[in-house]
Amino acid sequence: MASPVTTRTVRPLDTLRFDTSGPPEITSVVTDHLLRLGAQAAGSVSGTAPTGQTVLAGGGFHPAEARTTWSEPRAGIVDEATVQAATGVMGVHGRKHGAPCGLAADYTATAAAVLTVQGLLAGLLAQARGGGPARVSTRADHAGLLTVFQYLAAAGADEGEAADIAAGGPPFTSAEGLHFELETLDPAAWATFWRALETPTDAVRSGWRPFQFRYATACAPFPRALHATTRRHPLERIRQAASNAGAQVCVLGTLAGRAAEHEDADPWRLSLLDPSGDRPGSPAPPPPGRPLAGTTVLEAGRRIQAPLAAHLLGLLGAEVIRIEPPGGDPLRGMPPTSSGVSARWLALNRGKDAVEIDIKADADRRRLREMAAEADVFLHNWAPGKASELGLDSSDLASVNPALVYAYTSGWAGRIADAPMGTDFMVQARTGVGEAVRPEGEVPAPSLMTLLDVLGGLLGAEAILAGLLQRERSGHGVHVESSLLGAAEILTAPALARAARGEDTRKPAGFRRPLPTADGWVAPCDDSAAEAAAHDLRELTTADAVQQLHADGLTATAVTTDLSGLHRDPRFAGSIGRDAHGAPAVPDPWSFV
Template sequence: MITDGTPMAPLAGVVVRAIGDTTPVRVALDRLRAAGCDVVRGEGPPPASAPAGRIELLATPEGRPSEGGCDLTWAPPGSTVAPEDEQDVQALCGLAHLHGRSLGGARPLPIDYASVCAGVLASQAVMAAVSAGPVGARSTVSVAGAALSAAAPYIAESAASGGGPSTVVDGTRPPFRSLDGVVFEIETLDPEAWLRFWTALGAPTTAIASGWPLFQRRFATAVCPLPEELSGILASTRFDRTRAVGLDTGVGVVALRPPGAVPDARPNSPWRLRGVGGPADLRSRWAPREGAPLAGLRVVEATNRIQGPLAGLLLSFLGADVVRMEPPGGDPMRGVPPLAGGVSARFTALNRGKDAVEIDLASREGRKSATALVAEADVLLYNWPPGRAERFGLGMEDLAERAPGLVHAHVDGWVDEGPEDPVPATDFPVQAHGGIAHLLAEGGRPAPSLLTLTDVLGGIIAAEAVTAALALRSRLGTGVGARTGLVDAARLLREVGRATGREEPSVLVPVEDPRCVVDLFPDSFTTIDGVPHTRSPWTSAPVEVGRR
């Protein structure tokens, strides 16, 4: 049985006190209120130890007093620099460089992106502290640490390759403009579809061939200087014609929309939580231990690319044991250059510390093995397209009897909020369709950032959904389903809007090589096979009631 309709409040009865009125505090409080938390406003400025704000956990659902919570800072521990706001963070952590790579030079995002990410991480820290039971935790989240999580794959790639791409302006980067003035993005993950699309539009073979690797790698490089012939063809073609060719050839074509044109489709719960199945005996399942708040939690992850793997990585940072289900031969992303220790540096950036098992879900035996693996877990985290979990026999109803206490976390893209035409739910189309491209408009030209904004924030939201579902599971005594998507990241960025901080630019010189970030924040990195990888964005310590 799956319960629907009634909004779920996993933190009903929880009371927090908030100090400070920064973007990360406001974001965290909105998330906690949506989870049913009562908020008390503290007086005065944030303490010196939490200059970006503090959230104190005052009471748990059972009415127990608590001294856990989350402190928010601008700089992570051990940094050699002292950022004081969002602009400083973007300059020092590489976000301004990465966003500006294809625009002619370092350029800060005109949205409080790192602060929004930090706010969701703070919300998750409070939820994890509640889920941990009698021994809570006081965590610290830095806005710079959140920014480093966004830059981490680029930093790893730059280090493994001996230097990432410099600022690139040759060629034409998406989005495109049609003959009738429509600005739009295209998307495909299939080289054959790419070939069919451009061939149907009359593009020369050399331009088609040279454009594909640049287009395919834009997720990893934050640049996409396509041959002028391709943009020229689209500029001389009406949008309806390009859209029709896309439909015929399997390439998604989506027009950019301003935020005001995006319908307000905010779900009842940011994580679409719902109870699954009947009563479950949870005593033999996850038993939190003193230390990391999710220590002892078992997660089976079946994800790829950025959003899903980042969610699993964040759960492992909180102490969960994560095992990846991968196809025979392993995830193809393991072999994407540059390699370090025989594995893709970008793959390691998102999947280190996880175990892996190869399972052929196309076979009956493979599906049986997967079911047995998931039945022993607390969480199933996956980003398969809708309906595929059920085809594998791993849907919520399929496992309700075998694993009645399981948390099903579906990491999605469009979540039924996509464009009318089929378009892959990847970062750049979601930015375009979700109004983010217009929030980033500078000089009157809206364009999605080639820094993967919704993928990273979407992964943070997905990890937050798991902690919310765990809190609800302990309340209901049943399994819980959660579903989040890239559209939720776009919605949150729209709700926060453009940056409202200081108007003058940061006086700090923006980092121009991602590898330099490691020298500025040495304690925020660990080295694996000679490549720096970011540590957890949280630092956490157990807090016993009655002691500070």
């Protein structure tokens, strides 16, 4: 998405310094992002305390402070494993297998770290606009709830899912034993692909719905005939059938392969727009309230990544205006619904205003440019090259608003040659995420939980906040780009580092596997896992099993498999509310003081 007026890369935290300590799973990501944004470490980065502390100061700012914890004290949630268990991440990730299982990567800690950096950037931005110093608190368990927001919303809706929740799903396997992902958004392409491989018609027909809704349900109970079909054909035949049908195939990549090509790029790109132009005037100080109060965001987003980024900016106080097609966003009616509105759509878009614009019409594009002239942020995730074709790229909008933060959330950021479609599961497949999230003994496979769409949305919001801060410090607009590829890289960073050193990239067999009880599952913390596995808890209730492990000096918590009851869970007392439509709403991921 390069633009003629996009110039040198900028670092909005230049001249600032920071100290951080706390859980390394969190602080390592916080440190990496602050360094990449231009800050310098004031001293050694160390500590294994359960509470993280980060102080960012310099550059004329009062110190910005962030506190990051795993959860509220006494909740029994003390590390990545127990956060995944309590928030439902294990339950959602395990739907494909018919039983809860943990992600072998530190997913909620990574999300919490990005949210911590967001909070620091928002605090500095508020200062730059005339506010006072602020302290921000984040919690990994609240980050975990945010990562399962769409599944939680669906579980609390007025009706059931549009597709069955049952074990099953990709990847598929070729005759050579190669595992691959298949992607298409077109039911005709789906049918053409399978018929070319001589698949039974009933299986083709009944397989489309679970495939189509796998993003929503985190599982895809396909007919066995689909898997049997691909096992009969060599990969080259499968690739040709996909190409002819308009579908795409991606063989699962390895972490070693990704490490060999990995260039250690930033997870986002920030560049000044037209620094030679007139310096725009400083915006008026924000009204009292949240850090982004008085900021206007135009969002032309679809699916999860861009809408989530805009949603987070809205939680920070921005006015978000969605650009929707004539007739409104068709996803408003996607089942299941709450009071007639899609519960998943509400989870991403509640509180936003909406304007219907036909971007194919000249008059409506002029209207959109007029709106951008008065906005602070323009955000989209259109297909590569589409904004330029429409006359809505960064150069077009910078000409009417040189102070604009122009943000693009993409799949690949133009960094991977011959990349497949930039969707969550294809990026997981290409970048080795499927290997990183599964321990030894399991077939490497992308999670059917939308890991990268959510983490990509978090990165998008982080990058926009960095762009807004850079605008305040420089007086010029900023071009911002983030991607699902960047999300994959920060999630797999520890495994990629091990691969680069020639070490084993995967966790040992059984890593983060909960233990069955008489009525559910218990997950020990990582430090207690080996000793807890020696206990036979199958005759005990889950509550008694947790008590038994605690009596033996081990830390564990119950695994949430039924998201519909999470709002009553004492571990999250008062945290999960309901919106005006009755849909579940997860708590804001930050608390500012």
